[in-house]
Amino acid sequence: MQNVQVKAESSAEPIVYVVDDDEEMRGALLDLFMVTKKRATAFPNGMEFLQAADTNAAGCVVVDLRMPGGTGLDLQKQLISIGSKMPIIFLTAYADIPTSVRAMKAGATDFITKPFVNQDLLEAVDHAIQLDSERRKTDAEGDRIRGLADTLTPREKDVLWQVVSGLMNKQVAYELGISEMTVKLHRMSVMRKMESKSLADLVRKAELLQKSA
Incomplete structure (x- = not known):
């Protein structure tokens, strides 16, 4: 050989x-x-x-x-x-x-x-x-984002998918049956845990999560 x-x-x-x-x-x-x-x-x-x-x-x-x-x-x-x-x-x-x-x-x-x-x-x-x-590089970034998403609570994940779909806080509150203030708190937590400083970045990360699902 x-x-x-x-x-x-x-x-x-x-x-x-x-x-x-x-x-x-x-x-x-x-x-x-x-x-x-x-x-x-x-x-x-x-x-x-x-x-x-x-x-x-x-x-x-x-x-x-x-x-x-x-x-x-x-x-x-x-x-x-x-x-x-x-x-x-x-x-x-x-x-x-x-x-x-x-x-x-x-x-x-x-x-x-x-x-x-x-x-x-x-x-x-x-x-x-x-x-x-x-x-x-794409795979590594996907792994990192999945790791961040794993730190979200079930309710925070619900808020994440509602927010990235384009709904406003009031609409998310209605869809999930919770108060708008609760949505705001969850949204802040999601942004922090997902290490996103903008909605655009959060949407990008959510799209990568969907592709790798």
């Missing part, structure tokens, strides 16, 4: 996983990533990749579409099934439009036909890593 890490840097640095049954191609890709100062590791098939790789690592996967013992699409399905969100770039020697559409619909970030221009692949990898970084 060729499993060569071309840079021994911090594991926090994004990694490019190469999965290709062609040994010459694996070596060429590792060389390409080495000279462009990217951390990379290669595997000859999906099974060895899944056994040894950190599928939750920051980075992306560059995988050959057609490999004996399991295609790139098979690997994509397995990654999805285990909850991995690593971006995938497919390499293929065949211009198979239906397959490429299927791969992209399943979440692939790019589909590159061999032989390819090195710069095109490098740009695809940079784009995939950027998307992964942005997704991780």
Whole structure:
């Protein structure tokens, strides 16, 4: 098995996983990533990749579409099934439009036909890593906001959803069967616990909560 890490840097640095049954191609890709100062590791098939790789690592996967013992699409399905969100770039020697559409619909970030221009692949990898970084930031922010929401009492949550729906305090009081003063107190508590200094920020956080529900 060729499993060569071309840079021994911090594991926090994004990694490019190469999965290709062609040994010459694996070596060429590792060389390409080495000279462009990217951390990379290669595997000859999906099974060895899944056994040894950190599928939750920051980075992306560059995988050959057609490999004996399991295609790139098979690997994509397995990654999805285990909850991995690593971006995938497919390499293929065949211009198979239906397959490429299927791969992209399943979440692939790019589909590159061999032989390819090195710069095109490098740009695809940079784009995939950027998307992964942005997704991780969004996930982290979602986790933080869910943590804030968990500190709300049931009544405060009721007030939160009424307020972000656009209702005024008087309307919220009517809907919940409580006094307007009680609504005001709950609203102040919600703003404090959700760390929001404006209604716009509270609405943004509520939208993230709904998306992650």
